[in-house]
Amino acid sequence: MITISNVQKSFNKTEVLKDISIDIQDGEIFGIIGQSGAGKSTLLRCINGLESYDGGTITVGNNVVDIKDKKKLRSLQKKMGMIFQGFNLLERLDVYQNIALPMKFWGIPTTTPAAKEKITKLIKLVGLEEKVHSKPRELSGGQKQRVAIARALVLDPEILLCDEATSALDPEITKGILALLQEINKELGITIVVVTHQMEVVKQICQRVAFLSKGKVLAVGRPEKLFVWPKEQEIRDFLREESDKLPSDGVNLKLFFYGEGNQRPIVTQMSQELHTDFNICWAKLEDFREDVYGSLVLNMDEKDLERACAFLDSKDVTWEVIK
Numbered sequence: 026m027i028t029i030s031n032v033q034k035s036f037n038k039t040e041v042l043k044d045i046s047i048d049i050q051d052g053e054i055f056g057i058i059g060q061s062g063a064g065k066s067t068l069l070r071c072i073n074g075l076e077s078y079d080g081g082t083i084t085v086g087n088n089v090v091d092i093k094d095k096k097k098l099r100s101l102q103k104k105m106g107m108i109f110q111g112f113n114l115l116e117r118l119d120v121y122q123n124i125a126l127p128m129k130f131w132g133i134p135t136t137t138p139a140a141k142e143k144i145t146k147l148i149k150l151v152g153l154e155e156k157v158h159s160k161p162r163e164l165s166g167g168q169k170q171r172v173a174i175a176r177a178l179v180l181d182p183e184i185l186l187c188d189e190a191t192s193a194l195d196p197e198i199t200k201g202i203l204a205l206l207q208e209i210n211k212e213l214g215i216t217i218v219v220v221t222h223q224m225e226v227v228k229q230i231c232q233r234v235a236f237l238s239k240g241k242v243l244a245v246g247r248p249e250k251l252f253v254w255p256k257e258q259e260i261r262d263f264l265r266e267e268s269d270k271l272p273s274d275g276v277n278l279k280l281f282f283y284g285e286g287n288q289r290p291i292v293t294q295m296s297q298e299l300h301t302d303f304n305i306c307w308a309k310l311e312d313f314r315e316d317v318y319g320s321l322v323l324n325m326d327e328k329d330l331e332r333a334c335a336f337l338d339s340k341d342v343t344w345e346v347i348k
């Protein structure tokens with residue numbers, strides 16, 4: 026659906042996107058995560074032509090995104106709804122009018138029965154039936170974001186681009202917005218790209234994610250693959266995981282559990298079989314969409330390490346010695 030090939034971009038001679046290549050599939054919820062300044066928003070803005078790029082190509086469907094070709098760009102932009110952290114709602118317009126705004130912009134009549142039906146349906150989808158005639162100042166942050174989402178959907182886009190759509194919201198409201206995005210993806214079949222620095226967002230809804238660092242793609246893959254057992258030091262630093270809390274003597278061995286593995290009494294079995302005690306010094310269970318992934322760190326004597334690893338291998342448990 027979206028193909029980004031070797032894209033480069035500089036601002037005032039500083040390269041902010043360096044040879045970025047990402048393929049986003051039709052119907053996918055794709056995440057772009059990374060530290061502040063990594064280039065996430067810039068990349069998103071390049072996808073919908075709000076920003077130009079200097080090298081490489083971006084295609085949406087089969088069309089190249091080229092900001093010089095204004096006419097083609099406009100019709101491409103029509104296919105892409107966008108939502109921002111700041112909502113960007115017009116204060117003097119009510120909920121209904123804000124949602125109808127893109128239709129006005131495109132010269133589509135907003136008072137026909139078909140238009141009214143569509144807007145009313147969207148208001149229902151985002152759960153704002155009671156607020157149809159409220160002004161943005163009368164809404165909570167979560168409600169404002171719901172208006173922004175409905176507005177982004179009013180032209181029947183194929184793609185929804187979200188830039189930090191939940192960053193300003195509290196965790197409970199964030200959950201609701203993420204559930205809504207999932208529903209939109211499932212029910213309407215819309216491809217969704219979410220730019221975020223929130224792990225929770227990626228874990229809850231993204232099927233795949235790209236980790237951006239200093240304008241480069243560090244890794245792309247399923248969130249559980251990338252974040253349960255990150256190989257890249259930068260991703261570990263980003264997650265700020267267990268490493269600074271572990272004992273400095275002995276060895277620390279990290280175990281990973283997926284799905285069914287969560288239910289096996291591996292550690293107690295290992296302790297009994299090897300006639301040794303282990304100190305459990307760190308553990309975590311995480312939800313990734315429907316699945317639960319767990320990891321825990323055991324501290325042990327150096328002399329027990331080899332036997333422990335052999336035991337874990339025999340039980341097909343993934344492990345890693347933490348340096």
Ligand SMILES: Nc1ncnc2c1ncn2[C@@H]1O[C@H](COP(=O)(O)OP(=O)(O)OP(=O)(O)O)[C@@H](O)[C@H]1O
Pocket residue numbers: 036037041059060061062063064065066067068222
């Ligand atoms: N219009 C601009 N002019 C000059 N530099 C810019 C412009 N927009 C972004 N930059 C620079 O490009 C780099 C990437 O910015 P970008 O906004 O894409 O980062 P980000 O990953 O979205 O960060 P955040 O998580 O803080 O939103 C930053 O160093 C930023 O200062």
Ligand SMILES: [Mg+2]
Pocket residue numbers: 065066067
């Ligand atoms: Mg940003």
